[in-house]
Amino acid sequence: MFHDLFNSPSKGRKLPKSIPVTLSTRIRLARNLREYPFPGRAETSQKRAVLTKCMEALSDVKGLNDSFSVEVDDLSELDRQILVEKHLISPELSQVEEGSGIVLSEDRNCCIMINEEDHLRIQVLRPGLDFGSVWKVADALDTGIESAISYAYDGELGFLTACPTNLGTGMRASAMMHLPGLVMSKNMDKVINAVNQLGIAVRGLFGEGSDANGSIFQISNQQTLGESETAIIDRLDNTLKNIVRQENFAREKLLQDDGVRLTDKMSRAIGNLKTCYLIQSSEAMDCLSLVRLASDFGMLPEKYRSLADRMFIEVQPGHVQLSAGKPVEAGFRDSLRAELLRKEFLRAPQIDPSPSAG
Amino acid sequence: MKCHHCDNQATVHLTQILNGQMHKMDLCESCAQEKGVTNPENLSIGNLMEQDGADEDSISGSMVCETCGTTHQDFKKGGRLGCEACYHVFRPVLDPLLDGMHAGIRHQGKIPAGSKSRVDFEQSIELIRKELQEAVEREDFEKAAELRDKLHDMENDAKTMA
Numbered sequence: 196m197f198h199d200l201f202n203s204p205s206k207g208r209k210l211p212k213s214i215p216v217t218l219s220t221r222i223r224l225a226r227n228l229r230e231y232p233f234p235g236r237a238e239t240s241q242k243r244a245v246l247t248k249c250m251e252a253l254s255d256v257k258g259l260n261d262s263f264s265v266e267v268d269d270l271s272e273l274d275r276q277i278l279v280e281k282h283l284i285s286p287e288l289s290q291v292e293e294g295s296g297i298v299l300s301e302d303r304n305c306c307i308m309i310n311e312e313d314h315l316r317i318q319v320l321r322p323g324l325d326f327g328s329v330w331k332v333a334d335a336l337d338t339g340i341e342s343a344i345s346y347a348y349d350g351e352l353g354f355l356t357a358c359p360t361n362l363g364t365g366m367r368a369s370a371m372m373h374l375p376g377l378v379m380s381k382n383m384d385k386v387i388n389a390v391n392q393l394g395i396a397v398r399g400l401f402g403e404g405s406d407a408n409g410s411i412f413q414i415s416n417q418q419t420l421g422e423s424e425t426a427i428i429d430r431l432d433n434t435l436k437n438i439v440r441q442e443n444f445a446r447e448k449l450l451q452d453d454g455v456r457l458t459d460k461m462s463r464a465i466g467n468l469k470t471c472y473l474i475q476s477s478e479a480m481d482c483l484s485l486v487r488l489a490s491d492f493g494m495l496p497e498k499y500r501s502l503a504d505r506m507f508i509e510v511q512p513g514h515v516q517l518s519a520g521k522p523v524e525a526g527f528r529d530s531l532r533a534e535l536l537r538k539e540f541l542r543a544p545q546i547d548p549s550p551s552a553g
Numbered sequence: 554m555k556c557h558h559c560d561n562q563a564t565v566h567l568t569q570i571l572n573g574q575m576h577k578m579d580l581c582e583s584c585a586q587e588k589g590v591t592n593p594e595n596l597s598i599g600n601l602m603e604q605d606g607a608d609e610d611s612i613s614g615s616m617v618c619e620t621c622g623t624t625h626q627d628f629k630k631g632g633r634l635g636c637e638a639c640y641h642v643f644r645p646v647l648d649p650l651l652d653g654m655h656a657g658i659r660h661q662g663k664i665p666a667g668s669k670s671r672v673d674f675e676q677s678i679e680l681i682r683k684e685l686q687e688a689v690e691r692e693d694f695e696k697a698a699e700l701r702d703k704l705h706d707m708e709n710d711a712k713t714m715a
Contacts, residue, residue: 229637232621236635312633334663341665347637350672353660355640357633359647360654364662394656421657 213501215491216439217324218371218411222333225356225365226315227347233357234310242294242310249309252343253298258336261301268293273522276513284308305336312357324370324435326428353420363420368428370435375410375488376445386438394418395434409480409507458548461489468540471533479510479532493550502539509535556581557653579653618642678707
C-alpha cells in the first residue's frame with residue numbers, strides 16, 4: 196500500500212524544526228509538454244502517453260533518485276485523502292479518473308503531480324520560511340526535467356498553462372501561516388484586503404474555498420506573468436515578513452489588553468486535548484492552534500509546537516482512519532481522534548502564565 | 554492594480570466560485586457603481602463577464618482552436634485553454650484579460666534552455682519577415698529577393714531539423 200510509506204517515520208530523517216508563525220514554504224511550477232493537449236482537453240490515450248513520458252523522464256532527474264511513483268487510479272480513496280491532508284497533492288488530483296500520476300521524492304519534500312490541471316505540477320516544500328532554498332530546489336528540478344522533455348513555452352507569454360492565471364512563470368509560491376493573533380484581534384480581514392492590493396492571495400488550510408481552521412492560512416502570489424520568479428518571491432517574502440510582524444504585534448497587544456482571557460483560552464485548550472472523549476477535527480484544530488500559540492509565548496515547552504504541527508495533520512479524517520488501519524465512520528473517528536489527542540497530551544504541563552522568555 | 558474596465562486604480566476586488574472555478578475581477582469605485590456592484594449577494598462575475606462579452610461576441614463568437622477544438626464559449630465558461638495553439642487563436646480576447654490579471658503581459662522569468670534556441674529562431678524568422686515586408690514597401694526588390702531566399706533557407710533548415 197502506498198500509505199505504508201507514511202506509517203513509519205523514514206530512517207535517518209530528523210524531525211523538521213518548527214518555528215513560530217510560519218509553518219511551511221512551498222513553490223509550485225506549472226508546466227506542459229509541447230505537442231499534447233492540456234489534460235482537461237486530452238483523450239485518455241493522450242493522457243496515458245504524457246504520463247508514461249513524464250514518468251520516464253522524471254526517473255532520471257537528479258533529486259528524484261529513489262523517488263516513489265504511482266498512478267492515481269492505483270491508489271485507494273484513503274491513500275488519496277492522506278496525500279491531500281499532507282498537502283502533497285491537490286484535492287483536484289485526488290478526484291481524477293485515469294491517466295494521472297504522482298512522483299514523490301525520497302525525502303518527501305518534492306512531489307510532482309502529472310496530469311492535474313497541467314501536465315506537470317512540480318512542488319517543493321519545506322518547514323519554516325525559506326523561499327531561497329525552496330526556489331533553488333524547484334528551479335534545479337525543473338531544469339533537470341526540461342533536459343528530457345520539451346515544454347510548451349512562448350517567448351512572449353512564457354510557460355503556457357491550461358489556465359491563463361498561471362501563465363508566464365507558472366509559479367505559485369506560498370507559505371502556510373499560523374495567525375491566531377490577527378484572527379482573535381479581528382484584523383485578518385484588513386490584512387487580506389491589504390495584501391490583495393499587492394497581488395497576493397490568502398486562502399484557508401486546504402486551498403481555494405477551504406476554511407481557515409486553526410487560524411492557518413495559505414498566502415501566495417496571485418500574478419505569475421510580467422515579473423521574474425525572484426521578483427515575485429521577494430515581494431511575497433517581504434509581505435510575509437510584514438505579516439509576521441503584524442501577527443506578533445497583535446499577540447502582544449492581546450496579552451497586554453486582556454492577558455487573563457487569552458491565558459484562560461490556551462489553558463482550557465490543553466485541558467480539552469488532555470480530557471476529550473469525542474472531538475471533531477475543527478475543534479481539535481482550534482485547540483492545537485492555541486497550544487502552538489502558548490508554545491510561541493514560551494508558556495509551554497517548545498516541543499509542544501512541533502507536536503501541534505504534527506497533530507494538525509494527524510487529526511484530519513484520513514489520518515485518523517490510517518492509524519485505525521481501516522475506513523471508519525465519522526462518529527467513531529471523533530472518538531479515535533480524542534483517544535490519540537489524550538495520549539499525545541497526557542503529560543502536557545500546566546501553562547506557565549509568566550514565562551521568562553516569550 | 555488597474556480596473557478591469559478603465560485605467561483607474563481598482564479598489565473593489567471580487568472573487569467568486571463559478572462552476573468550481575475561481576474568478577476574480579478588480580474594479581474602480583465608479584465602474585463598480587456602474588455595473589451595479591452594490592450587493593455582493595446578488596452579484597455574479599459571470600454576468601459581468603457576459604456584459605463585457607456582448608460587444609465582442611460578433612468577432613470572437615466564431616473563434617475555435619483547430620488543434621484541440623476549444624471554442625471561445627468553452628474558454629469563457631471554464632476559464633481554461635485546451636492546448637498550446639489556443640494561445641495563438643484566442644490571443645485577441647486573451648490580451649485584455651491578461652492585462653488585468655497579471656503584473657505585466659510579457660514573460661520576464663526563466664527561459665528553458667531547450668526552448669531558448671527555438672524561441673530565438675522563431676524571433677529571428679519574425680524579424681526577417683518584417684524586414685522583407687519593409688523592403689517590398691520601399692520597392693527595394695534586390696534586398697527583398699535576398700531576404701526571401703534567406704527566409705526560405707531558414708524555413709527549410711527548420712523542416713530538416715524537425
